Amino acid sequence: MHILKLKLGNFRNYTQMSVEFDPRHVVLVGDNGAGKTNLMEAVSLLTPGRGLRRAAYADIPRAGAEQGFSVFASLDGMAGDVDIGTGIEAGDATRRVRINGAPARSADDMLEHLRILWLTPAMDGLFTGTAGDRRRFLDRLVLSVDPAHGRRAADYERAMRSRNRLLSEGRADPVWLDGLEGQMAELGIAMAIARQEVVGMLSSLVDRHGDAAVFPTASLRLEGFADAEKGLASSEQESWLIDQLRVGRHRDAAAGRTLEGPHRADLVVEHRAKDIAAALCSTGEQKALLIGLILAHARLVRDMAGHAPLLLLDEIAAHLDEGRRAALFDLVDALGGQAFMTGTDRGMFSALGERAQMFEVSGGKVTGLGAAGA
Missing domain, CATH: 1.20.1050.90 (RecF/RecN/SMC, N-terminal domain)
Incomplete structure (x- = not known):
């Protein structure tokens, strides 16, 4: 399972954001508070529940936005290529899900296309x-x-x-x-x-x-x-x-x-x-x-x-020494799926080399930086 495109609207600190990925792992680097975890949270809403922060949906839209929020992803999923969209409309706390443009029966329908696991500092x-x-x-x-x-x-x-x-x-x-x-x-x-x-x-x-x-x-x-x-x-x-x-x-x-x-x-x-x-x-x-x-x-x-699940690993490398980080990356890569990882120092991900694509997150924008080991 690989996310190939992600679009956000009025999600946390993102007004409008669109980014494309290839099937490799994704590394998001940037200062604290730049929006790395916000992007991970958006991905976590492509599965049933309230995401990795367990936030009330009404608290997610960007501050000052009059609309609700939206998350859209194109992915190579368990049943093939699929588009999944989710979010809420202004004044509505009920999350809607659309799959290939059609309303889903429930959020559980997303589980037919991908499974997501996450690990965040809040779980420590x-x-x-x-x-x-x-x-x-x-x-x-x-x-x-x-x-x-x-x-x-x-x-x-x-x-x-x-x-x-x-x-x-x-x-x-x-x-x-x-x-x-x-x-x-x-x-x-x-x-x-x-x-x-x-x-x-x-x-x-x-x-x-x-x-x-x-x-x-x-x-x-x-x-x-x-x-x-x-x-x-x-x-x-x-x-x-x-x-x-x-x-x-x-x-x-x-x-x-x-x-x-x-x-x-x-x-x-x-x-x-x-x-x-x-x-x-x-x-x-x-x-x-x-x-x-x-x-x-x-x-x-x-x-x-x-199919290997999509992994969301927030600040995963911060408290590991160099040898254990490299071993972790090997184990994650051996699973055969795509993982999203965040950190403040791009050097901590150098052991991933060409196995990962790196992006800088800053000011509500996501910019490609090339391979993790570049």
Whole structure:
């Protein structure tokens, strides 16, 4: 999958921007605040969700613009050449998606054409942050190999909010609650099983193709929602969760939230060689663990989808020494797809040589500089 053309309208600090790429990797260099991450964020909106910043769509249009924003890309995708456009109109917070000029049924349709993974500095605190942050991270990993996962998660959250509202308002109609809890159980167990399968596949892939010589190997497991690990059939797990929700109605009403379900799960990551939790590792080790995990997942997506994902690696080289940077670039290139990388110093990307095209970002403009090693 390769992006060949990208056009932005009223996106962050870009008034109008159009740039063409070839299938090589893309390196964006420029001062802090020049708009490198803004461009990466635009690319991240070519997949379902709110992009790598998780920003509200209404906050994305350029300051002072009376219109909404637009992102347009021409790409060589999983199903061949395709044009994808997305954005919002003025006064409308609903994101629209068009594929080859026709309205898409939903944003999920973009997953038929490309899969995108990203790594940003904001993710450096993943292992020491909240369980919710790690669940969202895991769900993005699942979505890139199981496009139905996002819809299941959204429908589960909607049913859970309805149940919470009924309980908080004292309208504990058993018929309505039974229906909502049945829906939550069906969706929730499907979510939990999908997460468990991806964690299992990732762990197996790390065992077979670990990059321990460059990045430390991670051990992964889920905890906090035990039903997915009971070895029961999915129908038995659904019945178990229905029972848990039914008997927990009074408790959940008092708490103001649902206390049992896949929304309580957590992804636990450990440094395998040291046998310690990632949260207890140094910041450098945590960064290295995260890079290794993203690379392993990219291989998994490539193996399952038949195409390497598009990688967005924001400030990826800033905290790596020269040898580890060169090794990282080799691993990224070996995936066989296109990667977008950002940095302030073009010299940090010299090891990419002719494998990458470099662009300078400044003042809302993107200017080609030739090959990364030039």
